């Protein structure tokens with residue numbers, strides 16, 4: 001760790017530094033971020049790009065009294081390092097370590113928690129309006145990326161902010177990148193603004209001229225403010241931010257900490273909403289991240305000197321298998337089109353884009369729009385596939401209900417990262433989608449036990465006349481070989497893998513393999529336990545379940561999803577409605593937000609691994625055998 005950085009225990013220490021010392025500090029912070037994330041992985045590019053912005057904001061604002069709200073929070077590593085978390089920084093995203101995002105319990109400087117994009121402006125506006133209503137004295141500033149400005153929510157907040165004229169500073173961190181290059185008309189608009197003369201240069205030039213007139217300097221300086229405004233409008237006619245009621249300062253070099261301090265101080269004096277448009281570079285200061293910003297958005301461990309990823313050889317990921325399958329099917333079926341909400345790399349739809357550029361759409365961070373856009377495409381006879389992480393589909397709930405399912409449009413939701421996700425933690429766990437989709441009429445929900453079944457389900461889903469959600473987990477598949485020919489799966493049918501007298505484990509998705517191992521362990525203890533690969537959450541395979549219930553003495557459902565409202569709940573409802581009277585046990589994730597850390601760790605912690613399940617199930621079966629004693 002650099003010598004200056006070591007002396008910074010809080011932002012108060014920062015405020016004693018000169019601009020050149022701040023520049024040195026920025027350098028030390030970058031080195032420390034790279035050195036640490038090379039071991040842990042993390043959001044490298046965004047955090048390197050925002051170092052000067054973070055320093056300048058903490059320098060100008062009296063944090064934590066003033067509130068700095070980070071959008072998403074993935075760019076805030078410098079913020080962590082100057083707010084008392086240097087010693088723990090190496091634990092970032094690791095089990096029981098620092099979160100990769102902001103956490104209110106981690107620090108009083110973390111005023112707002114997020115993980116999903118474009119919540120900062122609404123949250124900041126809430127803080128500012130509450131301040132005004134309560135007569136409190138603090139400033140509020142939000143830091144939001146150009147990618148997040150493709151999200152409707154950001155504009156819902158801008159709309160209200162421009163109307164209320166609340167005192168609040170919005171710093172737009174414009175690096176022209178979302179995870180992938182940013183897309184859309186607004187992104188293009190920002191690019192146009194970027195080429196305008198720099199705000200700071202303009203201001204300094206005018207001030208220099210006015211200062212050189214000795215006698216009238218004072219009053220001319222005031223006049224200069226007006227001239228600056230006029231000039232500003234002259235170079236940027238109809239700036240959209242100004243039209244919406246904001247004062248616009250920009251563009252400003254987001255890596256020039258001295259200029260940033262000047263602009264932020266000016267903005268802080270303004271009694272109303274301000275936008276500061278800062279131009280930054282993702283990955284700034286670390287060559288491999290500057291050159292490969294997509295790869296360095298959220299890499300795993302890497303080698304610092306070469307910038308090469310340290311990768312284990314693993315089977316293809318579920319996302320890869322999904323995308324390759326879709327490309328295979330799309331060759332034969334021209335009506336298949338693919339949509340991503342700013343995740344071409346994560347969903348692997350970049351592969352689809354290479355093959356069918358005209359049938360591929362990146363809509364920006366706009367999951368709501370993506371779902372309804374898909375509805376429109378489907379209405380006109382196309383077969384849209386919206387590949388979206390489970391956690392981000394939460395954004396589009398009403399669109400799934402109101403636009404897709406209500407109109408019974410055959411949209412395929414390819415739900416990636418279904419289950420526990422690891423380092424991203426609580427805001428990103430994909431463990432609620434079954435619960436929120438299951439209640440919606442018409443939509444069907446399935447999850448294969450491995451990548452082979454994922455292929456079959458994708459193919460079958462594209463023949464359904466209604467909306468379908470196919471879930472699959474994050475990370476590598478099981479490495480099972482598969483042929484070009486995609487095997488048929490009978491729609492709505494589960495797979496009875498083993499019969500069992502004492503109980504039957506009815507498992508969903510890859511949990512089937514955990515059920516199989518648990519069965520073997522239980523057999524060693526003398527229990528005869530069967531296994532069903534459920535495959536379908538909706539429609540449930542009632543026929544199969546009825547047969548199972550007639551042959552076995554108890555049912556145990558198993559899923560990597562919230563137990564409340566999940567697959568097991570669907571089985572419980574069916575049993576209650578059908579009066580199927582055998583003991584039922586639901587195994588899944590508890591009603592808590594699960595933090596970052598390896599999924600396997602949490603499965604073991606909640607006794608959802610073969611060992612834990614064997615323990616729980618054998619005790620339960622033992623209990624069931626023990627006759628109840630009545631008084």
Ligand SMILES: Cc1ncc(C[n+]2csc(CCOP(=O)(O)OP(=O)(O)O)c2C)c(N)n1
Pocket residue numbers: 046049072074075115116117144145146147148149173175177178179282341342343365367392395
């Ligand atoms: C609702 C939602 N969808 C998708 C994501 C995934 N995601 C994380 S960071 C990111 C890009 C954000 O770009 P920008 O706001 O410009 O910030 P930068 O990373 O460039 O600093 C995306 C799409 C998310 N966090 N939230």
